[in-house]
Amino acid sequence: MAASAGSAALARHVAVIGGGWAGLAAAVEASDLGARVTLIEMAPRLGGRARSLGDGADALDNGQHILIGAYTHSLGLMRRVGVDPSQALLRTRLRLRYPDRETLTLPGGPPWLAFTRGVLACSAWSWADRLGFLMHSSRWMATGFRCDPSLSVAALTAALPRRVREDLIDPLCVAALNTPAAQASAQVFLRVLKDALFSGPGSADLLLPSQGLSALLPEPARAYLLARGADVHHARVQALRRSPSGWTLQTGSDTPLTADAVVLATSSVEAARLTQTLCPDWSARTAAFEFQPIITVYIESPGSHLPAPMVALHESSDEPAQFAFDLGQLAQRPGLFSFVISGAAPWVDRGLDAAAEATLAQARRVLTWHSPPRLHRVLSEKRATFACTPGLQRPPAALLPGLVAAGDYLDGPYPATLEGAVMSGLAAARSVMR
Template identity: 35%
Template sequence: MKQAPVVIVGGGWAGLAAAADLAARGLQPLLLEAGKQPGGRARKVAFAGQAVDNGQHLFIGAYHHTLRLLKQFELPVEELFKRQPLHLTLQHPQGPKLSLRAPRLPAPLHLLWALLNAQGLSTRSRWQALKFGWRLSRHKVMTQTDQSVLALLRQWQQPRELIESFWTPLCLAIMNTPVGDSSAELFLSVLRDAFLHQRVDSDLLYARRDLGHLFSEPAMQYIEHQGGEVQLGRRVLQLHIEQQQIRGIVTGGGEIRTSQVILAVPPRAAAALCESHPELAELQQQCSAFEYEPICTIYLQYPKQVQLPQPMLGLLGGLGQWVFDRRLYGQHGLLAVVISTGGKHMRLTNAQLISRIGEELQNHFPHWPAHEQAMVIREKRATFASRVGINSQRPDNHTAIDGLWLAGDYTRTNYPATLEGAVKSGLQCATLAHRAVHTPRQDAFS
């Protein structure tokens, strides 16, 4: 019967982060992933003979845990991303274009200057945005009890024009939850981390590699180089628990004995593993209670000369919300259009959705030729729904079982569902497991 000091169940970003950190500490962890490739909901897929992502992601400078881990993998981080000071442009097909650009000033002055000088907004909207930013910077925008982002914005007298053309697209991008349902507590947490500490925290980091080459594959290589082990296609069927302590896990290939297990799987999978253990009934209920929001990513391959004026644009007035130029990946003419949360687009067939998005891009860029190929990726449970009150429902890294830890973006990170939240949670569990290994119970394998 095999033994391992720590077993990580799940090879998404949380599991990979936990395994990499433990491997760096010399614990030789064993990571088991049910799928054929690591990465979880942030992985690479094939399209038109090239690697793309199952969902287009944007990193920001405030992703300190993720960036630190990439440096630990000895990757050239400054070459992996195109770093750009905050510059958001949102445009209607026929109408005004909203542009917000942050100068190289210390935080939070860079935000205040950007709001005051935003183009495409009325004087009243700029003034109200500036007042909101000023109060945020003075830590005066707070919620005694959680409320929706929309209620918060109305409370702070943000005009309808500003809510519709700026705050709503930003909220959807950050939260993947409608502005009328999104947790203001989580939204404010992201805004504070991005804008109130260092200017570079609000930088936009456009990846130059797909997510597999950027994180998942280097993480696997690092774990194995440090003496850990990664097994793909290995599903965990059961937890072995005795006397309130983890004793091992059961797979199709038999049992693996261990005194430390990090569950780094989605909530539904965690709930299934907890189901047969009365001690984990509360955790099972917490994980089962999560609701989800979808994300659709539509890839359109145009002739190679087609490109956006900047790496990312916001699209107003249609189904498409953000469009990314994959030229930075060396994929010339390839665009990725993102639609967050549910809506009428979910009732369209893939062919209908491709046609609709193609028409919208044609309205924005009439001189473009028609696209040549297209693909739709629908992640129906892309993220948990970051609705009002969600923080009080999220589980902690600790569980009721000694030696059993829970990792994932849905744990209590004070972030919505983000890659940074997943990495942060994985690292927290690694610290807890490492500490437990070095202060083991005497009856760990008795």
């Protein structure tokens, strides 16, 4: 029986539609489970919303993505395709450094003890602020980091000291959920805090890419798949339909592709389009998402350095960026800095030129420069993530026998993160291989 099952698994042909991090995870996992894999990505490059644009010295990431120590599935996938996270990522303790002062920095040690020590040592906050934050955190822990699903982050944290909200809660919320605190789901935010701060030693460590995003996973995963006999195509799947032998995928080619099973790892918009006839209810639910954009403003200033590789910034109506990254300290491009505007819908409405000029003015006001900073490039992902709002009903992964979706937008406890995408892809591959 075991040999028969193994032979069946070896013969199984799995098509993965979408080459973002979810699709790459699904393709690698299915290949390792013995499937013959075909990966189809409509964009010229793999990586989805976490990839590099351009080549060589001119390459820029299409956004600044942060990993944390709790992202065990992403780190494991990187190791599997031959990437050493200790070389590809700069690992530091969780540290929220502003241009003019330090705030919360977590030391090593057992999670709750490290958190308590870090908060008590935060001299930027008054003792009343520190003790108030510890008191509320203890309450969250006592309730298992659960709350009323209808609460926003702003409502959940309204009783916290103002300085703690402004210095810590608001920037962490918009960084993790890409949704402003007034609109963001408190339940999802608490789950992120639980896993990041209290799931084990090192879980809260910041992992900042010290190379381009394409080198972090997409290109090594491509090489890994090709070395194991997988096919990688760049085309848009026009239609997906069931057939007596499994599934038929129609691309621009005259010859349709057939597969025993399909992992649908596209964006939610593409997934809704491809399933409109197959699963109309699922398609309608998936098409109903609202999105939050991210704008990345690249600024160059030869000879300049930020106070830390990642610096937090206070946003306001005319200062849009919440974080700045020194790409020189990240072993990428000295003199180049990326400023990130998360939850950027108001600035998309005002226009990318206005966002760039406001960010440049903010950088000049709050940071010290060795040479006059100037704009290098502005990138925008208008559908960077779904809007992670209270009570949001996300679609399930299972669609039909042999058809499973993968992506960070699917039902689950996490917001739209790389870890959520990877976990979803791994689970989808295991599902179609069962």
